[in-house]
Amino acid sequence: MDSLSREVVKIFSSLSSQQQQQQQQQPLQGKRTTQDDAFSRESVARLKQTISNPNTSTATMKDNMVKLIYGEMMGYPVQFGAIYALKLAQSGQTVAEKRAGYVACSLLLLDGNELNIMLVNTLQKDLSSSNYHHVIVALITLCSMTLTDVIPALVTPVLQVFSHPQETVRKRAVIALKRFYIQLPEMVLPYLNQLKDALRDPEPSVMSAALGLFAEIVKDHAEDNKDLVPILIRILKQVVEGRLPKGYMYHGMPAPWIQVRCLHLMALLGFNDLSASKAMTPVVMAAFHRAAQGVDAAFAVLFEVIKTLNTFHPDIILELVQSTDPHTNPLLVISRFATSANPNLRYLGMALLDQVLPQAWCDTWWTDSLLTAVVESLDSRDASLQRRTLDLLFRLLTRENSLNIIERLTVALHSTEDPLQRDKLLGQILRGSEAFGQSEEWYVDSVFALLASQNPAVTLHAAELVINVLERGKIKW
Amino acid sequence: MIKSVLIFNNHGNPRLTKFYQSIDIATQQALIKEIFQLICKRPDTVCNFLEGSQLLGGQDTRVIYRHYATLYFVFVVDESESELGILDLIQVFVESLDRCFENVCELDLIFHFKEVHDILAEVVIGGMVLETDISDIVGSVQENNRLIKKSTAGRSPLPQKLPFQRQ
Numbered sequence: 001m002d003s004l005s006r007e008v009v010k011i012f013s014s015l016s017s018q019q020q021q022q023q024q025q026q027p028l029q030g031k032r033t034t035q036d037d038a039f040s041r042e043s044v045a046r047l048k049q050t051i052s053n054p055n056t057s058t059a060t061m062k063d064n065m066v067k068l069i070y071g072e073m074m075g076y077p078v079q080f081g082a083i084y085a086l087k088l089a090q091s092g093q094t095v096a097e098k099r100a101g102y103v104a105c106s107l108l109l110l111d112g113n114e115l116n117i118m119l120v121n122t123l124q125k126d127l128s129s130s131n132y133h134h135v136i137v138a139l140i141t142l143c144s145m146t147l148t149d150v151i152p153a154l155v156t157p158v159l160q161v162f163s164h165p166q167e168t169v170r171k172r173a174v175i176a177l178k179r180f181y182i183q184l185p186e187m188v189l190p191y192l193n194q195l196k197d198a199l200r201d202p203e204p205s206v207m208s209a210a211l212g213l214f215a216e217i218v219k220d221h222a223e224d225n226k227d228l229v230p231i232l233i234r235i236l237k238q239v240v241e242g243r244l245p246k247g248y249m250y251h252g253m254p255a256p257w258i259q260v261r262c263l264h265l266m267a268l269l270g271f272n273d274l275s276a277s278k279a280m281t282p283v284v285m286a287a288f289h290r291a292a293q294g295v296d297a298a299f300a301v302l303f304e305v306i307k308t309l310n311t312f313h314p315d316i317i318l319e320l321v322q323s324t325d326p327h328t329n330p331l332l333v334i335s336r337f338a339t340s341a342n343p344n345l346r347y348l349g350m351a352l353l354d355q356v357l358p359q360a361w362c363d364t365w366w367t368d369s370l371l372t373a374v375v376e377s378l379d380s381r382d383a384s385l386q387r388r389t390l391d392l393l394f395r396l397l398t399r400e401n402s403l404n405i406i407e408r409l410t411v412a413l414h415s416t417e418d419p420l421q422r423d424k425l426l427g428q429i430l431r432g433s434e435a436f437g438q439s440e441e442w443y444v445d446s447v448f449a450l451l452a453s454q455n456p457a458v459t460l461h462a463a464e465l466v467i468n469v470l471e472r473g474k475i476k477w
Numbered sequence: 478m479i480k481s482v483l484i485f486n487n488h489g490n491p492r493l494t495k496f497y498q499s500i501d502i503a504t505q506q507a508l509i510k511e512i513f514q515l516i517c518k519r520p521d522t523v524c525n526f527l528e529g530s531q532l533l534g535g536q537d538t539r540v541i542y543r544h545y546a547t548l549y550f551v552f553v554v555d556e557s558e559s560e561l562g563i564l565d566l567i568q569v570f571v572e573s574l575d576r577c578f579e580n581v582c583e584l585d586l587i588f589h590f591k592e593v594h595d596i597l598a599e600v601v602i603g604g605m606v607l608e609t610d611i612s613d614i615v616g617s618v619q620e621n622n623r624l625i626k627k628s629t630a631g632r633s634p635l636p637q638k639l640p641f642q643r644q
Contacts, residue, residue: 094624215557247610303561344524384523
């Protein structure tokens with residue numbers, strides 16, 4: 001066993017003995033002391049000493065890096081290792097050594113560090129290496145790059161490997177560019193047309209990565225990228241018809257992740273655009289029909305289909321809900337989620353109901369069993385499910401049901417401990433009472449009761465909102 | 478986008494943490510603690526999703542997790558990710574670990590800390606799903622290992638193997 005393993009064994013044996021003791025006590029208490037014993041300040045000090053030894057071989061240095069990374073995970077100050085990490089990334093003999101150096105670099109270097117310029121040099125060198133493993137190591141680092149002062153000098157070298165013969169290089173280059181786009185969009189936007197080539201890549205993994213890149217770009221620039229519509233239609237069609245390699249089948253579904261990504265992008269492009277929505281609806285429905293027969297992974301696709309159809313131009317969904325045939329009315333599938341015994345599907349069922357456009361609520365798909373499911377979820381012991389359902393309830397507010405729903409929201413407000421959820425509920429109650437209240441008298445009574453309730457969420461800000469409403473006087477009812 | 482991937486055991490000790498945004502160490506530790514405390518209270522019969530934690534960035538953030546034997550696998554994502562897609566992705570990740578380590582258990586994550594990082598980098602990179610085909614994932618990990626396997630010794634024998642089953 002090498003020195004690293006011995007150290008780890010020591011760490012582990014102290015961990016496990018402590019844990020046994022803990023199991024008899026409170027599980028959470030004394031957690032900090034366990035970790036202090038396992039990876040202590042002394043071992044950090046020891047590491048600081050050994051790492052600075054100039055005669056250390058790169059192999060030992062790699063072990064030191066792993067310790068650094070572990071120390072960082074445990075929350076110790078290990079910034080001192082940055083320079084050694086950089087050195088190892090530069091001079092590592094094997095790919096693994098380089099990689100360990102780079103991982104430590106990306107953990108330890110922060111924006112504005114003067115070492116970053118050396119990191120740029122090292123990355124540029126590796127990106128132009130003839131050994132594609134070195135290119136990959138550099139790209140992996142760039143894929144999680146958060147240093148904005150490093151990115152500008154690397155856009156061109158990454159674009160150069162964009163057409164590399166190796167598929168594993170290309171897909172990582174795409175993701176690196178996505179990371180660059182998130183950090184500094186203006187650096188990437190000029191190359192948009194070149195990037196679109198990746199969507200036509202013969203390798204599905206590269207194409208799938210490109211879908212992720214464009215999801216990010218289209219989010220901000222939907223109007224300028226309508227030319228993606230036919231490309232997406234072709235991709236989704238290809239996937240649904242099962243024309244991808246066998247490896248992409250997942251539990252009987254062809255490439256569910258690619259389908260979900262495609263649908264997500266389509267939703268962004270079809271929003272508020274009738275002609276684009278119309279063009280994409282047939283292939284979305286094809287994905288729906290393919291998934292409607294499936295189980296497991298199919299639900300992810302079904303969920304995304306419903307979401308996409310409801311994001312499209314409203315005409316699309318309004319036409320589809322006319323039908324009572326489960327083959328043509330996709331909203332009928334919601335009950336498979338909402339009334340399921342599986343808690344995850346139930347949760348997503350509530351989320352789906354929340355997605356449906358208000359205009360599309362009608363008797364063709366909204367049944368009593370769905371209503372029962374909503375009521376049951378509201379009383380669920382599962383806080384997540386309850387939260388989701390409360391959101392849905394707020395969406396369903398009308399003047400007729402406002403009394404019940406607002407009472408329900410108020411009960412939830414007083415029973416939750418989570419400050420974030422409290423603020424949200426209070427906001428919903430105030431907005432709901434204002435828009436759908438029964439009468440002025442009712443509004444004043446219920447809101448005053450709320451303000452007097454001493455709930456921690458009731459702040460001066462909430463009171464000001466109410467005063468505003470009162471000042472405006474008679475507005476709606 | 479995936480904001481972070483965390484693995485911790487039933488006591489909340491981190492076994493792997495990967496943040497795809499830059500977050501300082503103190504906040505990272507607070508986050509791990511917060512998420513653990515939220516998740517450990519949830520029985521296995523409820524859904525695998527959690528919404529908005531204050532530290533994580535509020536309402537748009539969701540936590541999706543799976544519990545296997547002694548470990549929690551937690552993905553923190555924004556609203557653009559599909560919940561079920563991520564649940565299946567966790568399964569793909571765990572199955573890949575299982576194939577690489579033959580019956581993966583908590584000890585593997587400690588002893589092969591770096592390899593686990595490498596496997597994760599084949600599945601998720603920079604907050605993006607890179608590959609979902611298990612044989613592709615395992616294939617590239619093994620190829621990398623072949624490149625390294627000159628001086629390094631084989632896997633050290635483990636004192637105890639815990640079965641690593643789906644809940």
